[in-house]
Amino acid sequence: MLLTIDETRYDDAHQRDCARVAALLSDGESHSRPHVGEALQMTSTTTSRVVADLMERGLVIGEAGEKSGRGRPAVQFALNPLRxxxxxxxxxxxxxxxxxxxxxxxxxxxxxxxxxxxxxxxxxxxxxxxxxxxxxxxxxxxxxxxxxxxxxxxxxxxxxxxxxxxxxxxxxxxxxxxxxxxxxxxxxxxxxxxxxEIAARTIKDAADTRDSTLLLHWGWGIGLAYSIDGEPFMPAGDPFGEIGHWRFNMLEQRPCGCGNHGCLETAAALWALLPQLRETWPELSEDEEIVAGQLTGLDLVARPEITTALHLVARSLANVCRLLFPRRVIVTGPFIGNLGIWDAFEDAFQAEGVMGGLGLPVLVADRSSExxxxxxxxxxxxxxxxxxxxxx
CATH class of the missing domain: 3.30.420.40 (ATPase, nucleotide binding domain)
Structure with a gap:
Protein backbone atom coordinates (compact mmCIF):
# COMPACT_ATOMS: atom_id res chain seq x y z
CA MET A 1 0.00 0.00 0.00
CA LEU A 2 1.47 3.34 -1.05
CA LEU A 3 -0.34 5.54 1.45
CA THR A 4 0.32 5.04 5.13
CA ILE A 5 -0.76 6.83 8.27
CA ASP A 6 1.44 7.84 11.17
CA GLU A 7 -1.11 8.94 13.73
CA THR A 8 1.55 10.52 15.93
CA ARG A 9 2.02 13.28 13.35
CA TYR A 10 -1.48 14.63 13.97
CA ASP A 11 -2.57 16.49 17.11
CA ASP A 12 -6.15 16.85 15.89
CA ALA A 13 -8.41 13.78 16.17
CA HIS A 14 -10.46 14.70 13.12
CA GLN A 15 -7.32 15.02 11.00
CA ARG A 16 -6.15 11.62 12.22
CA ASP A 17 -9.47 10.09 11.24
CA CYS A 18 -9.32 11.73 7.81
CA ALA A 19 -5.84 10.30 7.23
CA ARG A 20 -6.94 6.83 8.37
CA VAL A 21 -9.92 6.84 6.01
CA ALA A 22 -7.76 8.04 3.09
CA ALA A 23 -5.20 5.31 3.76
CA LEU A 24 -7.94 2.66 3.89
CA LEU A 25 -9.46 3.82 0.62
CA SER A 26 -6.06 3.90 -1.09
CA ASP A 27 -6.35 0.16 -1.78
CA GLY A 28 -8.22 1.12 -4.95
CA GLU A 29 -11.44 -0.57 -3.87
CA SER A 30 -14.82 0.98 -3.09
CA HIS A 31 -16.10 0.81 0.49
CA SER A 32 -19.45 1.51 2.07
CA ARG A 33 -19.76 3.87 5.02
CA PRO A 34 -20.55 0.99 7.44
CA HIS A 35 -17.52 -0.93 6.22
CA VAL A 36 -15.25 2.09 6.73
CA GLY A 37 -16.55 2.55 10.26
CA GLU A 38 -16.16 -1.13 11.09
CA ALA A 39 -12.67 -1.42 9.61
CA LEU A 40 -11.41 1.64 11.49
CA GLN A 41 -13.55 1.16 14.60
CA MET A 42 -15.18 4.58 14.25
CA THR A 43 -18.73 5.47 15.20
CA SER A 44 -21.24 6.06 12.42
CA THR A 45 -21.39 9.76 13.32
CA THR A 46 -17.60 10.15 13.10
CA THR A 47 -17.47 8.14 9.88
CA SER A 48 -20.15 10.29 8.26
CA ARG A 49 -18.44 13.52 9.32
CA VAL A 50 -15.02 12.41 8.02
CA VAL A 51 -16.34 11.07 4.71
CA ALA A 52 -18.40 14.23 4.17
CA ASP A 53 -15.32 16.40 4.80
CA LEU A 54 -13.15 14.42 2.38
CA MET A 55 -15.88 14.43 -0.28
CA GLU A 56 -16.31 18.18 0.04
CA ARG A 57 -12.60 18.63 -0.60
CA GLY A 58 -12.66 16.22 -3.54
CA LEU A 59 -10.36 13.60 -2.05
CA VAL A 60 -13.13 11.02 -1.83
CA ILE A 61 -15.82 10.30 -4.39
CA GLY A 62 -18.98 8.27 -3.93
CA GLU A 63 -21.60 6.59 -6.03
CA ALA A 64 -24.61 4.38 -5.37
CA GLY A 65 -23.82 0.68 -5.21
CA GLU A 66 -25.94 -2.18 -6.46
CA LYS A 67 -29.34 -2.44 -4.84
CA SER A 68 -29.84 -5.42 -2.57
CA GLY A 69 -33.36 -5.94 -1.21
CA ARG A 70 -35.54 -3.02 -0.15
CA GLY A 71 -34.40 0.51 0.41
CA ARG A 72 -31.83 2.67 -1.28
CA PRO A 73 -28.54 1.06 -2.35
CA ALA A 74 -25.56 1.81 -0.10
CA VAL A 75 -23.22 4.51 -1.36
CA GLN A 76 -19.75 3.20 -2.18
CA PHE A 77 -16.81 5.48 -1.50
CA ALA A 78 -13.39 5.50 -3.13
CA LEU A 79 -10.29 7.64 -3.10
CA ASN A 80 -10.08 10.17 -5.93
CA PRO A 81 -6.52 9.59 -7.15
CA LEU A 82 -6.64 12.60 -9.47
CA ARG A 83 -7.14 15.05 -6.61
CA GLU A 197 14.12 0.67 -5.80
CA ILE A 198 14.65 -1.52 -2.75
CA ALA A 199 11.81 0.26 -0.92
CA ALA A 200 9.45 -0.44 -3.83
CA ARG A 201 10.50 -4.08 -3.98
CA THR A 202 9.54 -4.30 -0.31
CA ILE A 203 6.08 -2.91 -1.04
CA LYS A 204 5.51 -5.37 -3.87
CA ASP A 205 6.78 -8.52 -2.21
CA ALA A 206 6.99 -8.13 1.54
CA ALA A 207 7.44 -11.88 2.10
CA ASP A 208 10.76 -11.88 0.27
CA THR A 209 12.12 -8.76 1.93
CA ARG A 210 11.88 -9.79 5.57
CA ASP A 211 15.08 -9.84 7.60
CA SER A 212 17.81 -8.22 5.48
CA THR A 213 18.23 -7.72 1.76
CA LEU A 214 21.12 -6.28 -0.24
CA LEU A 215 20.57 -4.76 -3.67
CA LEU A 216 23.70 -4.51 -5.84
CA HIS A 217 23.50 -2.63 -9.12
CA TRP A 218 26.27 -3.39 -11.61
CA GLY A 219 25.77 -1.08 -14.53
CA TRP A 220 26.92 2.34 -15.68
CA GLY A 221 28.05 2.76 -12.10
CA ILE A 222 28.27 0.30 -9.21
CA GLY A 223 26.44 0.81 -5.93
CA LEU A 224 24.28 -0.92 -3.39
CA ALA A 225 21.33 -0.45 -1.07
CA TYR A 226 20.48 -2.39 2.07
CA SER A 227 17.18 -2.97 3.82
CA ILE A 228 16.35 -4.42 7.23
CA ASP A 229 12.86 -5.84 7.68
CA GLY A 230 11.77 -4.00 4.57
CA GLU A 231 13.10 -0.56 5.56
CA PRO A 232 16.00 0.92 3.55
CA PHE A 233 19.08 1.57 5.65
CA MET A 234 20.08 5.23 5.32
CA PRO A 235 22.44 6.42 8.04
CA ALA A 236 21.08 9.89 8.90
CA GLY A 237 20.65 10.68 5.21
CA ASP A 238 24.39 10.66 4.57
CA PRO A 239 25.99 8.94 1.54
CA PHE A 240 25.97 5.15 1.71
CA GLY A 241 26.70 2.09 -0.41
CA GLU A 242 29.22 3.53 -2.87
CA ILE A 243 31.28 0.37 -3.30
CA GLY A 244 32.02 1.43 -6.86
CA HIS A 245 34.54 3.77 -5.31
CA TRP A 246 36.32 1.18 -3.22
CA ARG A 247 39.97 1.33 -4.26
CA PHE A 248 42.23 -1.52 -5.37
CA ASN A 249 46.02 -1.44 -5.62
CA MET A 250 45.94 -3.25 -8.95
CA LEU A 251 43.91 -0.33 -10.41
CA GLU A 252 45.93 2.51 -8.93
CA GLN A 253 46.90 3.92 -12.33
CA ARG A 254 43.29 4.33 -13.45
CA PRO A 255 41.64 7.72 -12.83
CA CYS A 256 38.02 7.82 -11.69
CA GLY A 257 35.43 10.55 -12.13
CA CYS A 258 35.24 10.90 -8.34
CA GLY A 259 38.74 12.44 -8.34
CA ASN A 260 40.60 9.39 -7.01
CA HIS A 261 42.52 6.60 -8.72
CA GLY A 262 42.00 2.86 -8.50
CA CYS A 263 38.24 2.73 -7.88
CA LEU A 264 36.33 -0.47 -8.64
CA GLU A 265 34.31 1.35 -11.30
CA THR A 266 37.45 2.05 -13.34
CA ALA A 267 37.65 -1.67 -14.16
CA ALA A 268 34.09 -2.93 -13.80
CA ALA A 269 31.53 -0.20 -14.51
CA LEU A 270 29.85 0.06 -17.89
CA TRP A 271 31.37 3.51 -18.43
CA ALA A 272 34.87 1.97 -18.15
CA LEU A 273 34.23 -1.25 -20.09
CA LEU A 274 32.19 0.19 -22.94
CA PRO A 275 35.12 1.70 -24.93
CA GLN A 276 36.91 -1.67 -24.92
CA LEU A 277 33.79 -3.62 -25.84
CA ARG A 278 32.99 -1.19 -28.66
CA GLU A 279 36.25 -2.11 -30.36
CA THR A 280 34.54 -5.40 -31.21
CA TRP A 281 30.89 -4.33 -31.07
CA PRO A 282 30.74 -0.64 -32.04
CA GLU A 283 26.93 -0.58 -31.93
CA LEU A 284 26.74 -1.06 -28.15
CA SER A 285 24.61 1.61 -26.50
CA GLU A 286 25.25 3.73 -23.39
CA ASP A 287 21.64 3.22 -22.33
CA GLU A 288 21.46 0.45 -19.72
CA GLU A 289 18.08 -0.83 -20.90
CA ILE A 290 19.24 -1.07 -24.51
CA VAL A 291 22.70 -2.46 -23.85
CA ALA A 292 21.26 -5.13 -21.54
CA GLY A 293 19.56 -6.68 -24.55
CA GLN A 294 22.64 -6.24 -26.72
CA LEU A 295 24.93 -7.99 -24.24
CA THR A 296 22.65 -10.98 -23.73
CA GLY A 297 23.86 -13.05 -26.66
CA LEU A 298 27.51 -11.97 -26.80
CA ASP A 299 30.46 -14.21 -25.89
CA LEU A 300 31.93 -12.01 -23.17
CA VAL A 301 33.32 -14.30 -20.48
CA ALA A 302 36.49 -15.11 -22.41
CA ARG A 303 37.45 -11.44 -22.59
CA PRO A 304 40.12 -10.60 -19.96
CA GLU A 305 38.57 -7.24 -19.03
CA ILE A 306 35.24 -8.97 -18.27
CA THR A 307 36.93 -11.70 -16.24
CA THR A 308 38.74 -9.08 -14.17
CA ALA A 309 35.56 -7.07 -13.72
CA LEU A 310 33.36 -9.92 -12.52
CA HIS A 311 35.99 -11.20 -10.07
CA LEU A 312 36.47 -7.72 -8.60
CA VAL A 313 32.71 -7.19 -8.23
CA ALA A 314 32.28 -10.67 -6.71
CA ARG A 315 35.04 -10.02 -4.15
CA SER A 316 33.61 -6.61 -3.30
CA LEU A 317 30.17 -8.12 -2.79
CA ALA A 318 31.60 -10.87 -0.58
CA ASN A 319 33.35 -8.25 1.54
CA VAL A 320 30.08 -6.35 1.95
CA CYS A 321 28.41 -9.60 3.02
CA ARG A 322 31.05 -10.03 5.71
CA LEU A 323 30.07 -6.60 7.00
CA LEU A 324 26.26 -6.65 6.73
CA PHE A 325 25.45 -10.39 6.56
CA PRO A 326 22.32 -10.08 4.39
CA ARG A 327 19.96 -13.04 4.00
CA ARG A 328 19.42 -12.28 0.32
CA VAL A 329 21.33 -10.41 -2.41
CA ILE A 330 19.61 -9.09 -5.52
CA VAL A 331 21.98 -8.25 -8.37
CA THR A 332 20.71 -5.99 -11.16
CA GLY A 333 22.18 -4.31 -14.20
CA PRO A 334 22.92 -4.99 -17.86
CA PHE A 335 25.74 -7.49 -17.32
CA ILE A 336 23.83 -10.11 -15.37
CA GLY A 337 21.46 -10.78 -18.28
CA ASN A 338 24.36 -12.49 -20.05
CA LEU A 339 24.18 -16.10 -18.82
CA GLY A 340 27.91 -16.67 -19.21
CA ILE A 341 28.72 -13.65 -17.05
CA TRP A 342 26.12 -14.58 -14.46
CA ASP A 343 27.35 -18.18 -14.15
CA ALA A 344 30.95 -17.02 -13.80
CA PHE A 345 29.93 -14.34 -11.31
CA GLU A 346 28.02 -16.87 -9.17
CA ASP A 347 31.04 -19.20 -9.20
CA ALA A 348 33.39 -16.36 -8.22
CA PHE A 349 31.08 -15.27 -5.40
CA GLN A 350 30.70 -18.81 -4.07
CA ALA A 351 34.49 -19.22 -4.13
CA GLU A 352 34.88 -16.13 -1.93
CA GLY A 353 32.82 -17.59 0.91
CA VAL A 354 31.76 -15.40 3.79
CA MET A 355 33.26 -16.46 7.10
CA GLY A 356 33.85 -19.76 8.84
CA GLY A 357 30.79 -21.99 8.77
CA LEU A 358 28.38 -19.18 7.95
CA GLY A 359 26.33 -19.80 4.84
CA LEU A 360 26.29 -17.49 1.86
CA PRO A 361 23.20 -15.37 1.22
CA VAL A 362 20.77 -16.31 -1.51
CA LEU A 363 21.94 -14.72 -4.77
CA VAL A 364 19.22 -13.53 -7.16
CA ALA A 365 19.63 -12.03 -10.62
CA ASP A 366 16.90 -9.57 -11.58
CA ARG A 367 16.58 -6.79 -14.10
CA SER A 368 16.47 -3.36 -12.53
CA SER A 369 13.14 -1.69 -13.07
CA GLU A 370 12.36 1.93 -13.72
Missing amino acids: LGATVIHISSRSLLGVLVDLSGRVIQRLGADVPTNANNETMAAAMRGLVTALVGQCPPGMAHMGTSVSVAGVVNVRDRTWLITSRWPHIRNLDLAAALATVTPVVVVCRHLDA DYAIVGAVRPLLNLGLETFIRS
Missing part, protein backbone atom coordinates in the same frame (compact mmCIF):
# COMPACT_ATOMS: atom_id res chain seq x y z
CA LEU A 84 -3.42 15.08 -5.74
CA GLY A 85 -0.38 14.51 -7.92
CA ALA A 86 3.39 14.56 -7.67
CA THR A 87 6.29 14.73 -10.07
CA VAL A 88 9.34 12.47 -10.08
CA ILE A 89 12.67 13.09 -11.79
CA HIS A 90 14.54 9.87 -12.40
CA ILE A 91 18.01 9.39 -13.89
CA SER A 92 17.95 7.08 -16.90
CA SER A 93 21.49 6.54 -18.20
CA ARG A 94 22.52 10.04 -19.39
CA SER A 95 18.97 11.35 -19.64
CA LEU A 96 16.36 12.66 -17.26
CA LEU A 97 12.97 11.02 -17.09
CA GLY A 98 10.17 13.09 -15.61
CA VAL A 99 6.83 11.57 -14.66
CA LEU A 100 3.58 12.89 -13.25
CA VAL A 101 2.06 10.45 -10.77
CA ASP A 102 -1.40 10.47 -9.22
CA LEU A 103 -2.29 9.59 -5.65
CA SER A 104 -2.54 5.88 -6.46
CA GLY A 105 1.02 5.83 -7.83
CA ARG A 106 -0.14 5.59 -11.46
CA VAL A 107 2.01 7.40 -14.02
CA ILE A 108 -0.25 9.68 -16.03
CA GLN A 109 2.37 11.64 -17.98
CA ARG A 110 5.97 10.95 -18.95
CA LEU A 111 8.56 13.29 -20.46
CA GLY A 112 12.29 12.96 -21.15
CA ALA A 113 15.22 15.31 -21.52
CA ASP A 114 18.70 14.51 -22.79
CA VAL A 115 21.48 16.16 -20.81
CA PRO A 116 24.94 16.46 -22.44
CA THR A 117 27.89 14.72 -20.82
CA ASN A 118 29.63 18.04 -20.12
CA ALA A 119 26.63 19.48 -18.26
CA ASN A 120 27.40 21.48 -15.13
CA ASN A 121 25.19 22.33 -12.17
CA GLU A 122 23.39 25.15 -13.96
CA THR A 123 22.65 23.06 -17.04
CA MET A 124 21.29 20.19 -14.98
CA ALA A 125 19.18 22.44 -12.77
CA ALA A 126 17.65 24.13 -15.82
CA ALA A 127 16.81 20.76 -17.40
CA MET A 128 15.12 19.58 -14.20
CA ARG A 129 13.12 22.79 -13.85
CA GLY A 130 11.96 22.49 -17.43
CA LEU A 131 10.71 18.95 -16.88
CA VAL A 132 8.84 19.81 -13.69
CA THR A 133 7.25 22.90 -15.24
CA ALA A 134 6.09 20.92 -18.27
CA LEU A 135 4.67 18.11 -16.14
CA VAL A 136 2.82 20.44 -13.77
CA GLY A 137 1.23 21.96 -16.86
CA GLN A 138 -0.15 18.51 -17.68
CA CYS A 139 -1.99 18.11 -14.35
CA PRO A 140 -5.66 17.20 -14.96
CA PRO A 141 -8.29 19.75 -13.89
CA GLY A 142 -8.70 19.73 -10.12
CA MET A 143 -5.35 18.08 -9.38
CA ALA A 144 -3.14 19.82 -6.82
CA HIS A 145 0.61 19.37 -7.34
CA MET A 146 2.19 18.24 -4.06
CA GLY A 147 5.86 18.46 -4.96
CA THR A 148 8.76 16.75 -6.68
CA SER A 149 10.85 13.74 -5.75
CA VAL A 150 14.31 13.52 -7.33
CA SER A 151 15.83 10.04 -7.55
CA VAL A 152 19.50 10.29 -8.44
CA ALA A 153 22.38 7.95 -9.15
CA GLY A 154 25.85 8.58 -7.77
CA VAL A 155 26.77 10.01 -4.39
CA VAL A 156 24.02 12.02 -2.71
CA ASN A 157 23.45 13.53 0.71
CA VAL A 158 19.74 12.83 1.19
CA ARG A 159 19.52 14.86 4.38
CA ASP A 160 20.89 18.03 2.76
CA ARG A 161 19.24 17.22 -0.60
CA THR A 162 22.59 17.68 -2.33
CA TRP A 163 23.81 15.66 -5.32
CA LEU A 164 27.54 15.38 -4.64
CA ILE A 165 28.99 13.54 -7.66
CA THR A 166 27.91 11.24 -10.48
CA SER A 167 29.94 9.35 -13.06
CA ARG A 168 27.28 10.12 -15.68
CA TRP A 169 27.99 13.88 -15.56
CA PRO A 170 31.51 14.39 -14.20
CA HIS A 171 31.21 18.21 -14.06
CA ILE A 172 28.32 18.13 -11.59
CA ARG A 173 29.49 18.80 -8.05
CA ASN A 174 27.46 19.51 -4.90
CA LEU A 175 24.24 20.41 -6.71
CA ASP A 176 21.67 21.72 -4.21
CA LEU A 177 18.54 20.07 -5.62
CA ALA A 178 16.16 21.81 -3.23
CA ALA A 179 17.41 25.23 -4.29
CA ALA A 180 17.50 24.24 -7.97
CA LEU A 181 13.79 23.38 -7.98
CA ALA A 182 12.46 25.81 -5.37
CA THR A 183 10.87 28.09 -7.96
CA VAL A 184 8.81 25.40 -9.71
CA THR A 185 7.64 23.03 -6.97
CA PRO A 186 6.38 23.47 -3.40
CA VAL A 187 8.32 20.55 -1.91
CA VAL A 188 11.51 18.74 -2.94
CA VAL A 189 12.28 15.23 -1.72
CA VAL A 190 15.61 13.63 -2.67
CA CYS A 191 16.52 9.95 -2.60
CA ARG A 192 19.10 7.57 -4.00
CA HIS A 193 17.86 5.54 -6.95
CA LEU A 194 18.80 2.25 -5.29
CA ASP A 195 17.11 3.13 -1.98
CA ALA A 196 13.92 3.94 -3.89
CA ASP A 371 8.90 1.30 -12.28
CA TYR A 372 10.38 0.20 -8.94
CA ALA A 373 12.48 3.34 -8.74
CA ILE A 374 9.53 5.63 -9.51
CA VAL A 375 7.21 4.00 -6.97
CA GLY A 376 9.88 4.04 -4.28
CA ALA A 377 10.76 7.67 -4.96
CA VAL A 378 7.19 8.98 -4.98
CA ARG A 379 5.86 7.10 -1.96
CA PRO A 380 7.22 9.42 0.77
CA LEU A 381 6.12 12.44 -1.24
CA LEU A 382 2.56 11.11 -1.61
CA ASN A 383 2.34 10.52 2.14
CA LEU A 384 3.76 13.97 2.88
CA GLY A 385 1.40 15.55 0.38
CA LEU A 386 -1.61 13.77 1.83
CA GLU A 387 -0.66 14.91 5.32
CA THR A 388 -0.30 18.52 4.16
CA PHE A 389 -3.63 18.34 2.33
CA ILE A 390 -5.47 16.98 5.37
CA ARG A 391 -3.96 19.61 7.65
CA SER A 392 -4.97 22.46 5.34
